Amino acid sequence: MLLLECPCCGVTAEETEFHGGGEAHLKRFGPGSADEEFESYLFHRENPRGVHFERWRHVNGCGKWFHAARCTQTLEVFGTYPAQTTRPPEDLLAKIRDKRPGWSWRDFA
Amino acid sequence: MSDHRTPLGGASRDGRVRVEEMPRRGMITLRGDLSDATFAGTVTALSGTGMPGQRKVELADGGLLAWMSPDELLLVMPPEDVAGALDRIASDLSGQHHLAAEVTDARAVLRLSGEDAAVRETLGKLMPVDFAPGAFGPGDIRRTRLAQVPAAVWCVAPGDFGVICFRSVAEYVYAALTNAAAEGGAVGHY
Ligand SMILES: [Zn+2]
Numbered sequence: 295m296l297l298l299e300c301p302c303c304g305v306t307a308e309e310t311e312f313h314g315g316g317e318a319h320l321k322r323f324g325p326g327s328a329d330e331e332f333e334s335y336l337f338h339r340e341n342p343r344g345v346h347f348e349r350w351r352h353v354n355g356c357g358k359w360f361h362a363a364r365c366t367q368t369l370e371v372f373g374t375y376p377a378q379t380t381r382p383p384e385d386l387l388a389k390i391r392d393k394r395p396g397w398s399w400r401d402f403a
Numbered sequence: 404m405s406d407h408r409t410p411l412g413g414a415s416r417d418g419r420v421r422v423e424e425m426p427r428r429g430m431i432t433l434r435g436d437l438s439d440a441t442f443a444g445t446v447t448a449l450s451g452t453g454m455p456g457q458r459k460v461e462l463a464d465g466g467l468l469a470w471m472s473p474d475e476l477l478l479v480m481p482p483e484d485v486a487g488a489l490d491r492i493a494s495d496l497s498g499q500h501h502l503a504a505e506v507t508d509a510r511a512v513l514r515l516s517g518e519d520a521a522v523r524e525t526l527g528k529l530m531p532v533d534f535a536p537g538a539f540g541p542g543d544i545r546r547t548r549l550a551q552v553p554a555a556v557w558c559v560a561p562g563d564f565g566v567i568c569f570r571s572v573a574e575y576v577y578a579a580l581t582n583a584a585a586e587g588g589a590v591g592h593y
Pocket of ligand 1: 301302303304305355356357358
């Protein structure tokens with residue numbers, strides 16, 4: 295069971311109040327992109343054992359989307375942050391470096 | 404004019420707590436910039452209350468003004484006042500980004516009343532929310548999950564809570580609440 299804090303309305307709730315929205319920080323490749331880019335955008339996803347970044351929606355609450363950083367192995371939630379960003383906030387990355395030395399996830403480490 | 408029927412026809416049941424459908428209320432969903440002075444001024448003039456803070460509800464005679472999300476409010480008033488309120492919102496906020504939609508007959512409003520601890524326990528059986536008196540008190544509102552459907556719950560006073568849900572799930576919510584409130588279901592948590 296995950297306990298997530300929605301950064302939009304400030305509620306901390308268990309995961310049944312939310313809905314997972316898949317991997318975070320995907321860059322869309324649409325018309326005009328190379329086949330490899332489009333394929334990667336559609337199908338290639340991270341499946342880590344450890345640090346992971348996801349989109350979540352507070353579907354039974356305020357209805358807003360946000361981001362969450364968590365550990366898939368221990369279900370520890372490192373933090374949540376607003377949806378309107380292309381990368382996690384620096385203080386959250388520092389916190390993860392502290393807790394999981396040597397971790398990496400796509401371009402983040 | 405056609406007769407309006409509330410989703411549950413005014414149903415009520417007495418168990419450990421009383422569960423009842425409230426008489427028909429006028430309701431307007433509002434979206435906009437809650438920090439904007441014109442928006443706030445119009446809304447509070449209609450509600451007769453202050454602006455609600457985050458996850459708060461302002462109670463008024465015959466209505467309320469509830470914070471529903473960072474850009475959404477729910478305005479509850481007597482049904483006969485809704486048309487005039489929509490006119491006022493449209494004229495005051497013309498040219499300004501906002502949305503106002505009447506949801507009077509799209510929602511069901513219920514009330515739970517009785518011994519405070521029993522009411523909190525009834526709600527706590529169905530919602531993943533901490534209903535301890537120190538965590539949820541008068542003037543607090545929370546949108547959450549009631550069993551398997553979305554709902555909002557607010558505290559008017561100790562032993563007096565409101566619940567709002569979509570009309571389409573009103574019977575489900577009523578059945579879930581009355582079951583949770585049935586005699587013999589005491590857990591003694593609160
Ligand atoms: Zn939220």
